[in-house]
Amino acid sequence: LKNLLNRERVQALVTFAFGVILWAYTYVMPTSKMDPVGPTAMPRFLGIVIALVSVVQFLISKGPYEAPKKEKHFEHLAFLVVSVAIYLFLFEVIGFIIDTFVFLIVFVLYFNRAPFKEKIKGAVLFSAGFTAFLFIAFRVCLKILLPTLFITI
Amino acid sequence: MVELFMSAMANMVSLKAILFITAGVIWGIVGGAIPGISASIAMSLMLPFTYGMDPLLALPMLASVYVGAEYGGSIPAILIEAPGTGAAAACMSDGHALQQRGEGGKALFVSLYSGVIGGLVSVVLLVFIAIPLAKFAVRFGPAEYFLLGLCGLSMVGTIAADSPCKGLISGAFGLLLSCVGMDQFTSVKRFTFGIPHIDEGLDMIPVLVGVFAMGSIYYQIFTNEVFDVKSAKFVMSWPSRKEMKSITWISFIAGIWGTFVGALPGAGANIASWSAYAQAKNLCKNTEDFGKGDVRAIAAPESSNNAVPAGALIPLLGLGIPGSNSTAILMCGFTIAGIACGPLLFEQRPEVPYTMMAAMLVAQIVMGAVGMFVINPLAKLTSAPKHYLTPAIIMFGLLGSFATCNQTYACWIVFACGFLGLVMKWFKFIPSATALGFVLGDLVELNMRRAMQLSSFGGISIFFEGTINKVLIVVLIASIALPIISTKRAETAKRKEAEAAESGN
DSSP: OTTTTOHHHHHHHHHHHHHHHHHHHTTTSOOOSSOSSOTTHHHHHHHHHHHHHHHHHHHHOOSOOOOOSSOOOHHHHHHHHHHHHHHHHHTTTTOHHHHHHHHHHHHHHHHOOSOHHHHHHHHHHHHHHHHHHHIIIIIIISOOOOOOTTOOO | OHHHHHHHHHHHTSHHHHHHHHHHHHHHHHHHHSTTOOHHHHHHHHGGGGTTSOHHHHHHHHHHHHHHHHHHTHHHHHHHSOOSSSGGGGGHHHHHHHHHTTOHHHHHHHHHHHHHHHHHHHHHHHHHHHHHHHHHHTTOOHHHHHHHHHHHHHHHHHHHSSSHHHHHHHHHHHHHHHHOEEOTTTOOEESOTTOGGGGGOOOHHHHHIIIIIIHHHHHHHHTTGGGOOOOOOOOOOOOOHHHHHHHHHHHHHHHHHHHHHHHSTTTHHHHHHHHHHHHHHHHSSOOTTTTTTOTHHHHHHHHHHHHHHHHHHHHHHHHSOOOSHHHHHHHHHHHHTTOOOSTTHHHHOTHHHHHHHHHHHHHHHHHHHHTTTTHHHHHHHHTSOHHHHHHHHHHHHHHHHHHHHTOHHHHHHHHHHHHHHHHHHHTTOOHHHHHHHHHHHHHHHHHHHHHHHHTTTTOSGGGGOSHHHHHHHHHHHHHHHHHHHHHHHHHHHHHHHHHHHHHHO
């Protein structure tokens, strides 16, 4: 079973299922009598293409499962994802300046491996400087309406 | 033709145009020089800034980013043995060998000099090929365009991927993403799932920034690449007169080669630079120093690599089909400016294609002028800690996308598409094929439906009528089948070798 269902074949099964679901979904999608070809033609065509190519992928894949060689760091990725999500949630609540400053400082502190006392100064300077640069570039020069809370320029 | 080109040149040598082109070239060199930021990422980060700009300045600036990035990639390859772009890897062994011998400055000069020659050669070829191609392509109807779009997409997908099938699925997924939102023929909503923001479809910029820039950052952090930092210092030195003579003719030939490879959909800078390296090794005499610091081994791939941007403009301007992810982003720039690429552009707005050609020429000259001055600061930038560079790129991507519609929703699209890019990279799908499919989606669907409407109420017989269609179908089948067969053969050969080695043990 390990040889039959290698990594490539499992992926091919997933994409095949996706193609079939897409193809089936086009029969319940809203359509229009105005156009004889209809808005479902392209998704249906793509569903068929994805399913057929997945079948070819399944058939030509052979060999045992090979694990990817690169080391994975789920904790770093989770940190990044959560911090970006929080940044976006708070973007219009606390305004661009505070939100960006805090995001940058937290990011630099987390990913810089130096001792805290060494990295805090660089993190604060970088975060303040880069936030100011972004504010000037986007708000002042490009006139983008960034949410700035109480600061009005 | 000559009058239009000279008029475009006159516009491009104005102070304002030169400033925009210089900004584009420098941004491209910076983007190319930072490992992990490719030409397409640098261009996608620049794309939001082109909103509302004069198209005859915005498009040359974007094209200049492409030109600059192809050169910029060689700087970290030579200095710190970390290629900024995939194509720059071809000059890495010889360039870094020279750097280790204290001749890094010479390697960088050769890279710039040959890059500029390759770029200039390619612009001349662009002028002479794109126009006849556009005249021929005026005969194309919707069926031909549909097949041509599929050919471009399948070539990019199958050549770029380790597994051609994954490349095709990636491209098809990109086409599917372009279907999201209100159908342009009937206004029926597709795949919106009740989310009001996406009724008008997914914006190009957040999707491209997400798939390329954010996806790369997620992937680099996921695989721990964010902490790899190397320092770079170099001493300036110059090639001898004999070396200059030998690299000049190599650069001319490699420039011609790079233009043709760049014009082929899917081939791109990687194939151009590696194949030029291999050919230089075959054609030159006394190649025993190739790989150990031979300047000819830097000149050939760098010239070919820098000829690719102008070469890639040939199908974009002549046919309206982008042949690579970078030209797909350039096509987005055209769309943002409200300009449709393709052969009719030469009739309806001839100033645009000629401006692009003139801009490519000026960008090469600007790159030659500023290329050496930016090396020192770039040497420092390439060795800057990634924990500063990475959040800076994240902020540019998020705010650049926010700027397109002044809504946080665009940032969420970047966030989500970043995941898509990460998953695709991790499972070895091709984000660039998805991006190309997304950009080509409207063109492919529009022409497919128009052709089917013309063909007796929804039939597909129209796709098999006429010589051009038949040729395109053969090309399409070959572009899908040949890579699958060759990959299969390579895998079988590898398996047999492994089995033979095991039985020998």
